[in-house]
Amino acid sequence: xxxxxxxxxxxxxxxxxxxxxxxxxxxxxxxxxxxxxxxxxxxxxxxxxxxxxxxxxxxxxxxxxxxxxxxxxxxxxxxxxxxxxxxxxxxxxxxxxxxxxxxxxxxxxxxxxxxxxxxxxxxxxxxxxxxxxxxxxxxxxxxxxxxxxxxxxxxxxxxxxxxxxxxxxxxxxxxxxxxxxxxxxxxxxxxxxxxxxxxxxxxxxxxxxxxxxxxxxxxxxxxxxxxxxxxxxxxxxxxxxxxxxxxxxxxxxxxxxxxxxxxxxxxxxxxxxxxxxxxxxxxxxxxxxxxxxxxxxxxxxxxxxxxxxxxxxxxxxxxxxxxxxxxxxxxxxxxxxxxxxxxxxxxxxxxxxxxxxxxxxxxxxxxxxxxxxxxxxxxxxxxxxxxxxxxxxxxxxxxxxxxxxxxxxxxxxxxxxxxxxx
Numbered sequence: 001x002x003x004x005x006x007x008x009x010x011x012x013x014x015x016x017x018x019x020x021x022x023x024x025x026x027x028x029x030x031x032x033x034x035x036x037x038x039x040x041x042x043x044x045x046x047x048x049x050x051x052x053x054x055x056x057x058x059x060x061x062x063x064x065x066x067x068x069x070x071x072x073x074x075x076x077x078x079x080x081x082x083x084x085x086x087x088x089x090x091x092x093x094x095x096x097x098x099x100x101x102x103x104x105x106x107x108x109x110x111x112x113x114x115x116x117x118x119x120x121x122x123x124x125x126x127x128x129x130x131x132x133x134x135x136x137x138x139x140x141x142x143x144x145x146x147x148x149x150x151x152x153x154x155x156x157x158x159x160x161x162x163x164x165x166x167x168x169x170x171x172x173x174x175x176x177x178x179x180x181x182x183x184x185x186x187x188x189x190x191x192x193x194x195x196x197x198x199x200x201x202x203x204x205x206x207x208x209x210x211x212x213x214x215x216x217x218x219x220x221x222x223x224x225x226x227x228x229x230x231x232x233x234x235x236x237x238x239x240x241x242x243x244x245x246x247x248x249x250x251x252x253x254x255x256x257x258x259x260x261x262x263x264x265x266x267x268x269x270x271x272x273x274x275x276x277x278x279x280x281x282x283x284x285x286x287x288x289x290x291x292x293x294x295x296x297x298x299x300x301x302x303x304x305x306x307x308x309x310x311x312x313x314x315x316x317x318x319x320x321x322x323x324x325x326x327x328x329x330x331x332x333x334x335x336x337x338x339x340x341x342x343x344x345x346x347x348x349x350x351x352x353x354x355x356x357x358x359x360x361x362x363x364x365x366x367x368x369x370x371x372x373x374x375x376x377x378x379x380x381x382x383x384x385x386x387x388x389x390x391x392x393x394x395x396x397x398x399x400x401x402x403x404x405x406x407x408x409x410x411x412x413x414x415x416x417x418x419x420x421x422x
Contacts, residue, residue, distance in 0.1 A: 001058075001083060001084075002055050002059040003087070003108075003111045011052050011059075012056055014052060018045050018049045021045055025041060025042050025045070026042070059087065062084055067084070070085070072134070078115070078134075079111075079115040079116075081134075082115065082130065089130055089131070089214050090283060090285060091214065091283040092104075093107040093108050093111065094107075095282035095283050096126070096130075096282070098160070099158040099159075101175050125179070128156050129158070131215075131216065154183045154187070157186050157219075158216070158217050158220060159175075159178055159179045160179065162189070163175050165224075167189060167224055186220075190219070190223050206335045206336070206345070207335075207336045214281075221278065221286065222291070222301075222334060224278055225276050225289065225291070228278065229276050229293065229297070229301075230293075233274060233293075233295065233297055234269045234272045235269075236271070237297065238271065238273055238323070240324055243323065251267055252359065253387070254267065255313055255388050255389035255392055256389050258415075259419055260389070261416050261420070262419040262420070264316065273300055273323065274298070274300070275301075275302070275316075276300070277301070277304060277420045279304070279305075280305055285305070285341075287302070287303055287315045287338055288301060288302045288319045288336075289301045289319065289337060290319040290327050292333045300316065300319040300320065301319075304420065307413065307414055307415070307416050308391070308412050308413050308415070308416065309391035309395075310392060310395025310396075310398070310411040311416075313392060313395075314339070317355035317359055318337065318352060318354070318355040319335075320354070320355075320358075321350065322335045322337075325351065325354065326347050326350070337351075339352075359396070360388060360393065365396070368382045369382060370393055370397060376409065379407060379410055391410060394406075394411050398411070
């Protein structure tokens with residue numbers, strides 16, 4: 001079984017090598033062997049290719065998030081189920097280790113030996129974190145609708161990571177004690193954060209993500225974001241009409257200054273928007289979120305998963321687009337985004353387009369020389385011409401070319417997190 005991306009890439013590479021060998025046997029350069037021996041080697045190679053393709057395709061299917069149940073006839077299948085569930089949740093071995101308070105190497109050892117050295121308590125703990133429930137079959141509990149938190153599901157929250165980040169106020173116990181007290185600590189945390197519990201129709205959410213959503217981690221992260229937003233709320237109520245061309249031009253001017261991301265906090269606050277930065281939790285791969293507050297404020301939360309200026313400004317404008325177009329009464333109360341995840345969703349396409357046009361309009365892009373030249377000099381000329389930071393143009397070029405080796409020196413690597421003390 002393939003358990004990580006490195007093994008997956010190696011498997012795909014091996015498939016191609018075997019196919020080259022198979023083609024050689026079928027071509028004119030085949031070795032001087034009898035037809036029978038050639039046929040045997042061809043069959044053996046094809047059998048190996050078929051097995052490897054089956055493993056690689058199974059890994060693709062798991063990480064796509066489409067598989068949520070795993071048939072089992074025996075408890076001995078549990079190790080494979082836990083590995084498959086981790087992949088289906090979109091969690092790396094490091095992510096799972098972070099949730100458990102373990103090193104990535106320990107998870108790698110567990111999976112390499114199919115959890116033979118893991119205690120029953122550890123297996124149960126891992127199943128809880130992954131949200132795996134086993135009856136006559138094993139199935140992932142919960143889905144992208146985020147409508148099934150409760151009961152034993154408290155155990156699936158990333159308690160170790162929440163504990164390490166100091167999210168449990170006034171709790172002075174150890175990490176092990178926090179895990180045992182999850183059923184008490186998590187509800188209190190959610191209440192203190194004034195997080196609206198998941199109720200269909202009352203708290204409608206949308207999640208753009210790669211693979212299965214780890215709903216407990218999403219709920220915990222949202223609660224923390226709301227908690228931080230309430231500590232320093234804007235002095236004015238949020239009004240969608242404030243997000244107009246003039247306001248966007250003022251925000252765009254901040255792309256020209258070195259501390260623009262930090263200054264954006266105050267700029268958004270004056271429009272009734274709290275800008276919160278909180279690292280994503282393992283298994284979520286979030287870039288940002290747009291949320292409606294109970295006190296007539298709006299919230300934009302960013303994870304800074306990618307520490308680049310171009311990513312910061314695009315994600316920020318994407319979430320502003322959601323506030324303008326989709327968040328409000330009768331609409332969504334919260335929208336969560338992995339901006340790298342493919343999406344055919346209308347609201348995500350609208351937010352992508354809003355961000356793209358706000359940063360650099362289609363008319364400007366049509367006449368931008370840097371779009372075709374892709375040189376640092378042409379980017380700098382266009383940036384001055386259009387009044388935006390060079391990272392905006394460099395990022396647009398990289399996204400359209402799907403080549404992230406281009407213009408590395410202009411996208412502001414390492415320039416964002418330091419402004420938020422991360």
